[in-house]
Structures are given as C-alpha cells and as structure tokens.
Amino acid sequence: MTKPKIAFICTHNSCRSQIAEALGKKLAGDAFESYSAGTAIKNQINPDAVRLMKKIYGIDMEASGQYNKTLDALPPVDGIVTMGCGVKCPYLPAKWRVDWGLNDPTGQADDEFIKVIKQIEKNILALKDQIK
Template sequence: WRHSFLLALGATRGKNLFEGVTLTAKYFFDAVGAGFDGSLTYRQIEEPADIAKHPTALRDVKEKARMLVGPFLNRKKILFVCRENACRSQMASAFARYYAGDRIEAESAGSQPISEINTLMVEVMKEKGIDMAFRRTKSIEEVLGYMKPDSIISMGCGEECPYIHGVPMQDWNLSDPSDKPIDFMREVRDEIEKRVEKLTKNLH
C-alpha cells in the first residue's frame, strides 16, 4: 500500500533529461516496497524563483498531492487495546497496517502499559516479516490525545477498556501470551492475523 512519486527539476531542456533519475527512483521505490505512481518533471528551472513562475507547476503538484494523500486522510481509524500494550494489541495494529494500511489508520494502546514490548512477540512477528523492534508501548490516554478512533477493538482487557460515546467497540477476548512459551505466542499471533484479515475484508 506504499505509494511513491518523483518530483524533479532540471536546468536544461534536454529531451532525455530525467530518464536516469526516473529509472533510479523506480529501482529505489521498488526496493522499499512502494508502488511508483508517476512523476512531475520540469525543465529549464535554473534559478530558485523559476519554478514559481512556471505556468502549471503549482497546480500540477496540488492535484497530485490530493490524488496521493486524499485516500490516506479518509482511512478508518481503529484503536486496538490490551492491558500492557506489549503483545496482543501491538500485533493487531501491525497486521492491520500490513494488510490494509491504505484503508486503516491503526494504533495500539494499553490500559496499564509496561515500559517495553515483549521480546518473544518481536521474535514471532519477525517470522512473518514484520519488524516490531522500533515500537514502544503507549497508554490509552496518550493515544486518545491525538487520535479519535472510529472503532475500538479490545484484545481482552474487559472493564478497563475505555468507553467513548458513539464509538463502537468489539472484544476479541484473546488470551494474554506475555508469560507463556513461544509456541503459545505463535498461536495467539496467528489467531490475531486471521481476525485482522477478516476485519479488513469486511471493511467498508
């Protein structure tokens, strides 16, 4: 669901001026898993103020920005919550971003967050090709400070989960794998993945 776009300027007006940089950009964006959505290139831009004088550049850029950014601004906001925000809700939000990051803005939080994410969780998510090492735990209050969710999905934190008027809530009631063997962590991971996949398929 990653998108990329090239904006390039050149001082001369050669016909093939941007072929090299466009090819390089395509290779780079492909390497980071981003689809190439085109480019805007402008010739004979010699001075800093020249681009401002271009008859269509500003309008072109605004139109492309609306095209690329618009869908992201309309994504459904989902908050996944659990008690510690160290395992289950972290995995759920990661899978939601992985499978439907273009349609879902996913966050995770905990009713009683601990200081660090679970290392076994990081390990089993790495098996799925998802890097969790950079993630940190957050409280529900912290996330609600910058995000108003369209829905809340609890992993099983019960009455400790927040009630927000007008925001629907689901409870997946998943067992906490934080102090269990790695095989149990994998079972919970796989169950979360299945539920997230189903969620994304039914998303309107």
C-alpha cells in the first residue's frame, strides 16, 4: 500500500510549511509523505527556521534538499494542510483539507518560533495517529 501524500501549504513556503514538511518526514515518514508549497514564494527558507530546526531536531532543511516551491511543483496529494495564513489556494484536488491556524513567527523572538515549531510537531504526530 502506498503512503498518502500530504501537502503543507503557506503563502511564502518559507517557514511554517517548510517546518511541517521537515517534521513530517522525520516524525511521520512511516505514515505519510510530506511536501510543502506556497502561493507567493520567497527566495529562501526562513533562516531562523533553518537554524532552530537544526538546533532542536538536528534537521538541516536546506542540506536535505528542501527549497521554496509553488503549488504546481506538488505531486497529486491526498490531503492538504494550510498553516493559517488565509491562503486562498487555487483548486487542488485532495480527499481532505484542514487549516492549522498557526501564527507566523517570522521576525519574532526565538521563543515564539519555538512555540510554533512545537505546535507543528504536535499536529504532525496527531495527523500521523489519524492516518495510521
């Protein structure tokens, strides 16, 4: 049986969606495949997200091949998770959609970033339990 494909979508695909893709691969890779994309992407992954993911989880998002992608770079997906940025996504076929309603920590102190990262971790683990 093939694993479901989950797309984490955020406007810039530079912070929350990238964190979700990385944590999905690390914590739930046995349950689903993780992808991320955005509607108006930035030219790089948020440096604070890169730094804190390395520090907390030992994940180097850039070295592992993650990069900012637009929606057309996604494979066909089974589920869509939006991060809470009010993204009005063009229609993407999927069996289900959910919005996690996360604040964007860009430009904020590390403690705010870490709160969002830890919430994404909890959400990833809950999604893994739902899928399994």
